[in-house]
Amino acid sequence: xxxxxxxxxxxxxxxxxxxxxxxxxxxxxxxxxxxxxxxxxxxxxxxxxxxxxxxxxxxxxxxxxxxxxxxxxxxxxxxxxxxxxxxxxxxxxxxxxxxxxxxxxxxxxxxxxxxxxxxxxxxxxxxxxxxxxxxxxxxxxxxxxxxxxxxxxxxxxxxxxxxxxxxxxxxxxxxxxxxxxxxxxxxxxxxxxxxxxxxxxxxxxxxxxxxxxxxxxxxxxxxxxxxxxxxxxxxxxxxxxxxxxxxxxxxxxxxxxxxxxxxxxxxxxxxxxxxxxxxxxxxxxxxxxxxxxxxxxxxxxxxxxxxxxxxxxxxxxxxxxxxxxxxxxxxxxxxxxxxxxxxxxxxxxxxxxxxxxxxxxxxxxxxxxxxxxxxxxxxxxxxxxxxxxxxxxxxx
Numbered sequence: 001x002x003x004x005x006x007x008x009x010x011x012x013x014x015x016x017x018x019x020x021x022x023x024x025x026x027x028x029x030x031x032x033x034x035x036x037x038x039x040x041x042x043x044x045x046x047x048x049x050x051x052x053x054x055x056x057x058x059x060x061x062x063x064x065x066x067x068x069x070x071x072x073x074x075x076x077x078x079x080x081x082x083x084x085x086x087x088x089x090x091x092x093x094x095x096x097x098x099x100x101x102x103x104x105x106x107x108x109x110x111x112x113x114x115x116x117x118x119x120x121x122x123x124x125x126x127x128x129x130x131x132x133x134x135x136x137x138x139x140x141x142x143x144x145x146x147x148x149x150x151x152x153x154x155x156x157x158x159x160x161x162x163x164x165x166x167x168x169x170x171x172x173x174x175x176x177x178x179x180x181x182x183x184x185x186x187x188x189x190x191x192x193x194x195x196x197x198x199x200x201x202x203x204x205x206x207x208x209x210x211x212x213x214x215x216x217x218x219x220x221x222x223x224x225x226x227x228x229x230x231x232x233x234x235x236x237x238x239x240x241x242x243x244x245x246x247x248x249x250x251x252x253x254x255x256x257x258x259x260x261x262x263x264x265x266x267x268x269x270x271x272x273x274x275x276x277x278x279x280x281x282x283x284x285x286x287x288x289x290x291x292x293x294x295x296x297x298x299x300x301x302x303x304x305x306x307x308x309x310x311x312x313x314x315x316x317x318x319x320x321x322x323x324x325x326x327x328x329x330x331x332x333x334x335x336x337x338x339x340x341x342x343x344x345x346x347x348x349x350x351x352x353x354x355x356x357x358x359x360x361x362x363x364x365x366x367x368x369x370x371x372x373x374x375x376x377x378x379x380x381x382x383x384x385x386x387x388x389x390x391x392x393x394x395x396x
Contacts, residue, residue, distance in 0.1 A: 036218055043211045050204035057197045064190045067183055070386070074180045077387050080377075081176060085169045087376050092162045099155040106148040161301075168358055175389070277347040280340070280395040282323050284351020284363075291319045291362050291370045297379045299372045304330070312360050315372035315379060316353060319362060325396050333360040340396040348393055354385055355392040361385075363393075 300309030306318045313333045320326040326339065337355045348354075350365035361371035363385055370381040 036215075039211060039215045039218055043208065043215060046204055046208045046211060050201060050208065053197055053201050053204060057194065057201065060190055060194050060197060064187065064194065067187045067190060071180065071183050071187065073384050073386060074176060074183060077383075078173065078176045078180065080383075080387075081169060081173050084374055084376060085166070085173060088162060088166050088169055092159070092166055095155065095159040095162050099152070099159055102148070102152050102155055106152060172388075179389075278341040278343065278395055280349075280351070282320070282325060282351065282396050284349050284395075287319060287323065287351035287362065288364050288370065290322055291315075292364070292381060294319075294379050295370065295381050299375050299378045301375070310372055310379075312372045316360050316362060320396065333358060336360050336394065337392040338394075340394040343393040343395045345390065345393065348385070349395070351395075353394040353396070354390060355394065356388040357391055359388060 294306045294315070297307055298309040299311060301311055302314070303310040304314040304318060306315065310318060313331050313336060316336060317326045317331040331339075333355060336353055339353065343349075343352055348363055350363055352363045354361050354363050354369055359371075361369040361383075364370045364381055367384055367386075368381060369383055369385050369387070371379070371383070373380045373383065
């Protein structure tokens with residue numbers, strides 16, 4: 001919209017300038033004249049500078065539109081990450097409560113066994129009908145203790161895992177917010193540059209108008225001077241005729257020709273550099289088509305089942321195993337950064353593996369990815385490939 005308005009204003013201003021120029025030069029008589037070469041050179045230079053400034057303004061407009069789009073994507077990512085943090089915070093509280101409950105129950109049993117251990121052991125022996133019965137009862141007590149200990153260790157491991165994920169999510173949130181602040185600062189800078197460039201173009205318009213006015217005045221002055229010279233020459237010829245008798249008239253004066261000017265153009269070229277674009281062995285479109293079948297299935301930490309649940313690396317490995325790749329040991333998001341061949345972002349194609357910090361997905365085309373996103377979202381295909389900072393892109 002901004003670019004359209006700017007271009008519309010430029011067209012309107014150009015029309016006014018053209019009309020003004022035509023109006024100025026319309027009253028031409030028999031004698032034609034052109035502005036001085038220095039004035040025309042100034043006009044050509046100002047016009048070239050204005051054209052260059054307009055091209056720069058168009059580039060700034062495109063950059064601003066791209067930056068605003070990135071900010072919108074970042075805001076969506078921040079909302080998603082915030083929801084994951086809230087969900088994980090609740091999971092962490094539940095895990096802590098479960099650990100505390102099990103710990104309290106275990107303390108009661110340990111305290112009882114400590115205070116009544118010897119007497120209870122003797123009673124067990126006396127009450128047992130046989131040595132076999134006694135050993136069974138002692139083994140039962142040991143099993144209770146072992147059960148408590150294993151259960152407590154499992155809860156503590158779960159709590160540690162949830163805490164680590166919480167830290168990762170909080171770091172991701174801080175990174176996204178920092179990136180958003182950076183993008184907003186860049187947008188503000190672009191807006192300032194656009195304002196400055198627009199003012200510069202307006203200044204060129206003012207200078208062009210003044211230069212063209214000066215050229216018109218010079219042309220009019222030259223025309224008048226030429227007309228006066230012609231009139232003086234005609235008067236002198238008439239005077240010579242009136243004082244001469246019996247003799248032929250003297251010739252008049254010749255006309256003067258106009259001068260032309262030639263313009264020069266510039267060839268603006270730009271070198272385009274590209275990264276390697278290796279050809280893959282697997283059909284990327286087939287990979288994406290197969291991966292899309294599992295959208296909506298659950299996300300499970302450490303899972304490898306595309307139907308019953310998997311995490312991000314399990315999803316990528318499971319999809320590619322269907323095509324005979326990534327078989328063998330368990331892959332992680334970090335190990336997938338070194339498989340296949342490296343691909344630049346400019347050459348990304350459907351089926352490429354997109355690696356992020358602590359996450360991995362498959363590029364689905366159209367700027368989107370298909371992925372095992374989170375326990376809340378499951379397997380999805382609704383996020384942009386730039387939803388996180390890309391670490392590597394690999395092609396098998």
